[in-house]
Amino acid sequence: MRAAVGLLAVVAAGSISYNVLQHQRHADLSVRLAVASRPRPPPSEKEVLRLFYEQWIPLQKPTVWQNRWLGVGTLQNPFDVWVTQEILFEVRPDFIVETGTWYGGSAAVFSTILEQINPDARIISIDVEDHAGEAKKLPIVQKRVDFLLGSSTDPKIVSEVKARVAGKKVVVILDSLHNKDHVLAELEAYAPIVNVGSYLIVQDTFVNGHPAWPSYGPGPHEAVQTFLLKRSDFVVDKSRERLMFTFSVDGWLKRVR
Numbered sequence: 001m002r003a004a005v006g007l008l009a010v011v012a013a014g015s016i017s018y019n020v021l022q023h024q025r026h027a028d029l030s031v032r033l034a035v036a037s038r039p040r041p042p043p044s045e046k047e048v049l050r051l052f053y054e055q056w057i058p059l060q061k062p063t064v065w066q067n068r069w070l071g072v073g074t075l076q077n078p079f080d081v082w083v084t085q086e087i088l089f090e091v092r093p094d095f096i097v098e099t100g101t102w103y104g105g106s107a108a109v110f111s112t113i114l115e116q117i118n119p120d121a122r123i124i125s126i127d128v129e130d131h132a133g134e135a136k137k138l139p140i141v142q143k144r145v146d147f148l149l150g151s152s153t154d155p156k157i158v159s160e161v162k163a164r165v166a167g168k169k170v171v172v173i174l175d176s177l178h179n180k181d182h183v184l185a186e187l188e189a190y191a192p193i194v195n196v197g198s199y200l201i202v203q204d205t206f207v208n209g210h211p212a213w214p215s216y217g218p219g220p221h222e223a224v225q226t227f228l229l230k231r232s233d234f235v236v237d238k239s240r241e242r243l244m245f246t247f248s249v250d251g252w253l254k255r256v257r
């Protein structure tokens, strides 16, 4: 008899703790449902941009990495190409100096645009390697682009460029080696050839957490920050980020004096 009563007590206690547990689970679920159905504030622009980078630029995705211009591979962000076209139209440069040729697709893009803006304009495109064989077959590239083989920071290349563009209107686009020291050296080398009112465009400043690829290490964004600390002749033109999805976060530098 005593054993039966004991057993009943154990079963009852078990049933009570089961009921308490179930009750707790229901309560948790209702709280979660209430939170989920609450209207969420819209994501900030920064968050939208972070999500865009997360979805758009992983190397294994067939997004920007497969872009072609007139059949030639180019690593340009189409939003930035649009804005660069606006700058080129406003500045009407005689020269674009581009560091980082790769396949020559970006030189092909810019020469196509320049064709409509300044019939005498030329592009100087610099790279340590020559992979631009396909681009060099394009008539527009043959007509407008001079390729220089060597490092963009090699003093011989820098003086060659300076001699060619002396006294001309110049837009500079940096897209070569994306580490801080190299980009800073490029900024210092090529800033003097950018005339007042023109632009020095630093590409891929979004890395190292600005806002993507947080573990990249000091890159173009850090170079820009250090460059601007020391001088007042360039300012960041945030209006050039109006399309939001830019690879040049804080990288559209306008020469103002």
Ligand SMILES: C[S@@+](CC[C@H](N)C(=O)[O-])C[C@H]1O[C@@H](n2cnc3c(N)ncnc32)[C@H](O)[C@@H]1O
Binding pocket: 073, 074, 075, 076, 099, 100, 101, 102, 103, 104, 105, 106, 126, 127, 128, 129, 150, 151, 152, 153, 175, 176, 177
């Ligand atoms: C991001 S890719 C350029 C992409 C090209 N502008 C486009 O949009 O299609 C970078 C290029 O920089 C070149 N590069 C690396 N170090 C360099 C240096 N010190 N000077 C010039 N180019 C360099 C690489 O060989 C590579 O072709």
